[in-house]
Amino acid sequence: MAEPALISALHERLSALLGPRGVSADARMLERASVDGARMSPVLSELLPLGVAQLVAYPSNADQAAAAIAAAVELGVPVTPRGKGTGNYGQAIPHAGGLVLDLSRARRIVEVGGGWITAEAGATMLALEQAAQATGQELWMYPSTMNSSIGGFLAGGSGGTGTIAHGANHMGFVVALDVVHADGTGIRRVEGEEAQRYVHNYGTAGIIVRATVRLDPLVDWRALYASFPSFGGALSVIREIGRLDPSPRLVSADPPEISAALPEDPAVPVGRASLRAILAPDAVAAATELIVAAGGRVEEVRTGPQASARLSTLSYNHPIEWLQKTRPGYYYHLEVGGDVLADDIELVQGTIGDGRLHIEAGHTVPIGMLAAPYRGPEEVEAAIARLEAIGVGVHNPHQWNVDFELARTVELARTTDPGGLLNPGKLNADYAGPVKGSIR
Numbered sequence: 001m002a003e004p005a006l007i008s009a010l011h012e013r014l015s016a017l018l019g020p021r022g023v024s025a026d027a028r029m030l031e032r033a034s035v036d037g038a039r040m041s042p043v044l045s046e047l048l049p050l051g052v053a054q055l056v057a058y059p060s061n062a063d064q065a066a067a068a069i070a071a072a073v074e075l076g077v078p079v080t081p082r083g084k085g086t087g088n089y090g091q092a093i094p095h096a097g098g099l100v101l102d103l104s105r106a107r108r109i110v111e112v113g114g115g116w117i118t119a120e121a122g123a124t125m126l127a128l129e130q131a132a133q134a135t136g137q138e139l140w141m142y143p144s145t146m147n148s149s150i151g152g153f154l155a156g157g158s159g160g161t162g163t164i165a166h167g168a169n170h171m172g173f174v175v176a177l178d179v180v181h182a183d184g185t186g187i188r189r190v191e192g193e194e195a196q197r198y199v200h201n202y203g204t205a206g207i208i209v210r211a212t213v214r215l216d217p218l219v220d221w222r223a224l225y226a227s228f229p230s231f232g233g234a235l236s237v238i239r240e241i242g243r244l245d246p247s248p249r250l251v252s253a254d255p256p257e258i259s260a261a262l263p264e265d266p267a268v269p270v271g272r273a274s275l276r277a278i279l280a281p282d283a284v285a286a287a288t289e290l291i292v293a294a295g296g297r298v299e300e301v302r303t304g305p306q307a308s309a310r311l312s313t314l315s316y317n318h319p320i321e322w323l324q325k326t327r328p329g330y331y332y333h334l335e336v337g338g339d340v341l342a343d344d345i346e347l348v349q350g351t352i353g354d355g356r357l358h359i360e361a362g363h364t365v366p367i368g369m370l371a372a373p374y375r376g377p378e379e380v381e382a383a384i385a386r387l388e389a390i391g392v393g394v395h396n397p398h399q400w401n402v403d404f405e406l407a408r409t410v411e412l413a414r415t416t417d418p419g420g421l422l423n424p425g426k427l428n429a430d431y432a433g434p435v436k437g438s439i440r
Helices: 004-018 027-033 062-075 125-133 150-156 192-196 231-242 281-293 305-312 318-326 345-352 377-389 406-416
Strands: 055-057 079-082 099-102 109-113 116-120 137-139 174-180 187-191 207-217 222-228 250-254 273-279 297-303 331-337 356-360 367-373 393-395
Touching: 004 055, 004 062, 027 055, 027 099, 062 079, 062 099, 062 174, 062 187, 062 207, 079 150, 079 207, 109 125, 116 125, 125 137, 125 150, 125 305, 150 207, 174 192, 187 192, 222 231, 222 281, 222 305, 231 250, 231 273, 231 281, 231 345, 231 356, 250 305, 273 281, 273 305, 281 297, 297 305, 318 331, 318 356, 318 367, 331 377, 345 356, 345 377, 377 393
Parallel strands: 055 099, 079 099
Antiparallel strands: 109 116, 116 207, 137 207, 174 187, 174 207, 222 273, 222 297, 250 273, 250 356, 331 367, 331 393, 356 367
């Protein structure tokens, strides 16, 4: 925690910089700024609270954000960046107290060009998608939580709708970033490979205040809902549908137990496995043929951008979140990947016992989220070992530390954050997480 005198001095400086409504030390505001979706993880829930802000600032543009960071760094106060707070693993929780920099008011769409869009860090992915669509384009990729901010998605996320065609981890998605280091140099623009060094590192080596990301030509997507008597039927075609040309934007599948937990929808009938896909119009007939041949039926094909956006919210970890709501505190989850998920669901199911599997058609192999009964960290570690033994790649998400290109980020932070003030506690070269395992 920073010394109270330093917090008081920073409060005064930020009030002059941002105005009286641009900074707060109110206990309710501090508490609100110090939580994210970490309660989704029973592993991390046992450790909460992980930290509480001493001050929260609300810059309304990138320049104000840079000035706020500079003021905090000059006084030696830690800075934890925050977007919309939709992360699930404590990456935006201020472990060392200090200043939380809430960037949600810095949300201007700066410019839309041919194949790219620039926005301030607090702009939501939905706002970017809508701005792109107005010019006949669409985002190259977006997360299943479309109210996430672009800065938070790039600093914390790892994939989303669009990864079938483009792959995960934003490779190729980021064109350029405007970042702020903890060295007094102000806003710095980084492009290409240099910009990739600031992706998925939680702002520990530099805080993103503005981003330029790639756009694709707009497609009049179709949201297809299908169902099967069993999960195996959906799994038998998920890869083939994912490989259709033109490439789908998303393909998801759930067993009946998870389907029943999703928001009520006649296109997701209770008691049947569900398969959902965002398809190009020219691919709907081929997908329908595959579904019917595998014993399934197409429940509905919906049109319009809202239909596709809604289907996206039923992908990645969201179905597992809906399942968790049916039995609070019962399930933990793991990110999984590998052909065996679709090739031998009986083997996988036998390995996970009472667990349930949500599957996505990935860029190269099926990927997904596994939910299983939580019986403590040791059981999580044992489950990872069992899954890896049958050829399933596993990534443990129950950790707040940077685990992507860790060595690269540590090396970068030595020069960009010499005082260790940027999101401290999240960049630890000796930290392996509560449980090891990776599908990256």
